[in-house]
Amino acid sequence: MDKIKSSEITPERVYLSRRDFLKSMGIVSASAAVLAACGPAANATADATLNPTEAPAMESEAPAATAQATTDELGDPLNSFEDITNYNNFYEFTTDKQRVAKLATDFRTSPWEVQVGGLVNNPKTYSIDDLRKFEAEERIYRLRCVEAWSMVIPWFGFPLHKLLAEVEPKSEAKYVRFETLYDKEQFPGQKTDIWYQWPYVEGLRMDEAMNDLTLMATGLYGKDLLPQNGAPIRLVVPWKYGFKSIKSIVKIDLVAEMPTSLWMAAAPQEYGFYANVNPNVDHPRWSQATERRIGELGRRASIMFNGYEEEVAHLYDGMDLSANY
Amino acid sequence: MKRGSWNLTPLQIITHIGAWIPLAVGLWDLWQGNLGPDIIREATLRTGKTALILLLLSLACTPVNTLFKFRTVLKLRRPLGLYSFMYASIHFAIFIGVDYFFDFRLIQDALLEKRYAIVGLITGTILLLLGITSTKGWQRRLKKNWKRLHRLVYLAGILAVVHYIWLVKQGVSDPWLYAGIVALLLILRMKPVKKWAISVLQPRIPKRA
Numbered sequence: 001m002d003k004i005k006s007s008e009i010t011p012e013r014v015y016l017s018r019r020d021f022l023k024s025m026g027i028v029s030a031s032a033a034v035l036a037a038c039g040p041a042a043n044a045t046a047d048a049t050l051n052p053t054e055a056p057a058m059e060s061e062a063p064a065a066t067a068q069a070t071t072d073e074l075g076d077p078l079n080s081f082e083d084i085t086n087y088n089n090f091y092e093f094t095t096d097k098q099r100v101a102k103l104a105t106d107f108r109t110s111p112w113e114v115q116v117g118g119l120v121n122n123p124k125t126y127s128i129d130d131l132r133k134f135e136a137e138e139r140i141y142r143l144r145c146v147e148a149w150s151m152v153i154p155w156f157g158f159p160l161h162k163l164l165a166e167v168e169p170k171s172e173a174k175y176v177r178f179e180t181l182y183d184k185e186q187f188p189g190q191k192t193d194i195w196y197q198w199p200y201v202e203g204l205r206m207d208e209a210m211n212d213l214t215l216m217a218t219g220l221y222g223k224d225l226l227p228q229n230g231a232p233i234r235l236v237v238p239w240k241y242g243f244k245s246i247k248s249i250v251k252i253d254l255v256a257e258m259p260t261s262l263w264m265a266a267a268p269q270e271y272g273f274y275a276n277v278n279p280n281v282d283h284p285r286w287s288q289a290t291e292r293r294i295g296e297l298g299r300r301a302s303i304m305f306n307g308y309e310e311e312v313a314h315l316y317d318g319m320d321l322s323a324n325y
Numbered sequence: 326m327k328r329g330s331w332n333l334t335p336l337q338i339i340t341h342i343g344a345w346i347p348l349a350v351g352l353w354d355l356w357q358g359n360l361g362p363d364i365i366r367e368a369t370l371r372t373g374k375t376a377l378i379l380l381l382l383s384l385a386c387t388p389v390n391t392l393f394k395f396r397t398v399l400k401l402r403r404p405l406g407l408y409s410f411m412y413a414s415i416h417f418a419i420f421i422g423v424d425y426f427f428d429f430r431l432i433q434d435a436l437l438e439k440r441y442a443i444v445g446l447i448t449g450t451i452l453l454l455l456g457i458t459s460t461k462g463w464q465r466r467l468k469k470n471w472k473r474l475h476r477l478v479y480l481a482g483i484l485a486v487v488h489y490i491w492l493v494k495q496g497v498s499d500p501w502l503y504a505g506i507v508a509l510l511l512i513l514r515m516k517p518v519k520k521w522a523i524s525v526l527q528p529r530i531p532k533r534a
Contacts, residue, residue: 083362095497098361147494149363195496267495285491286439290431294362298426 066222067154072140079151081221088228092187100228107227118253121168134158141238144277144306150291156219161210173254176209178202178246202246203259239305239312241275272325277306281322344408347375376412388513410452441491448484
């Protein structure tokens with residue numbers, strides 16, 4: 001699949017701004033040791049503030065929806081709050097993306113508990129207030145849906161590894177298994193869409209879960225998450241197709257065996273465990289070479305690992321990515 | 326087109342007006358910004374779905390006549406088929422011109438090898454062929470073959486549904502509703518089923534040749 005050079009498929013604008021970004025990263029990389037692409041330092045390239053301001057407060061009475069930057073590190077603008085909160089794949093409500101927001105208005109996100117257990121030394125049940133004690137920050141990530149559309153979203157949250165450090169995974173733990181709330185009263189799709197094996201389950205390999213990009217998001221645009229986006233807490237794994245970023249999490253287990261996700265169970269030949277964004281490995285029924293950025297006409301070339309190659313490519317060294325799709 | 330043939334039944338008038346409504350509503354929603362965040366997807370889906378529904382309506386005319394002895398619907402087959410072709414053309418134009426922005430390399434590389442796109446293309450080609458030959462003149466010229474050619478409309482109906490099914494994720498039920506309708510329409514044309522259905526629906530009407 002190497003017939004096209006990457007410089008040919010990447011639009012020039014994107015390519016150049018990426019180079020600019022890399023150049024500017026060189027200047028700040030001394031202080032930003034591990035995390036490169038998406039921390040406050042990356043925002044600095046966009047809004048030219050070299051000292052990252054304090055992250056916005058998590059209170060619901062926070063004023064208007066705001067983000068600290070207006071573009072991602074590649075120079076592409078954020079999608080609007082309106083778009084992000086009204087175009088949702090959340091089959092627990094409905095398979096109609098534009099009806100999720102309406103059906104989700106009465107979803108109860110409080111009280112809420114997340115049980116973290118399995119192969120850990122310190123199993124713990126977190127309330128939402130407990131989870132808010134983790135120091136949160138804004139992360140601007142591209143979200144690439146397996147259906148070949150994408151958005152740029154200013155999430156707000158904390159890296160998963162901080163949570164995992166608290167519960168102390170045992171050495172036998174090889175994977176992390178996540179589970180969404182199972183509640184047929186609140187999730188009408190769990191009642192009507194009997195095709196799927198509810199509840200929604202997703203998983204990550206331990207090293208993927210420990211990667212600093214892997215985010216537990218509790219907000220976006222500086223406000224608490226709305227139910228349609230996976231309130232009160234969801235996973236965001238920006239280098240993987242959107243379905244990996246499981247919403248409204250109630251359970252996190254550390255396990256020894258690779259978990260079977262809902263999509264793996266529904267269509268194993270189409271949705272694998274890894275689901276890394278990869279323009280060279282097509283979905284059996286459609287191409288993944290391009291994507292439609294919501295708000296744009298035409299298409300743009302999709303990029304390897306959704307543009308997070310530097311941060312995550314090493315996780316898959318020696319793996320056949322077309323076999324491990 | 327002969328001028329003298331402007332003798333429309335109320336049902337034909339309803340068909341002609343009704344067939345433009347989805348387009349009018351679509352343009353209005355586009356103007357008003359009601360097509361949601363992914364305008365291209367919404368426009369593609371809407372035009373595709375309208376084309377499919379009109380095609381199914383066109384396919385339904387014959388069984389409706391056989392089952393209910395309602396001859397006037399037979400006149401709707403052609404306009405419904407042609408309107409279906411119209412929406413399919415808009416659907417295709419959006420796909421090529423707006424979604425892929427005439428980037429034929431992308432279209433070729435990324436899509437022609439994908440079965441849903443190929444199936445869609447075949448369906449469109451059938452509708453084009455049937456549209457061109459839908460006139461009285463072609464009917465005369467092709468004689469018996471005209472009927473044979475226009476049997477392809479069944480294939481178009483099946484392929485249109487397959488095109489839709491291959492486009493969605495597993496478990497999305499909407500296309501299967503249409504698949505059920507196509508199946509029903511085709512089953513109703515099978516002789517034993519037809520006979521049975523007629524005997525149930527028209528018990529006292531003696532059979533006509």
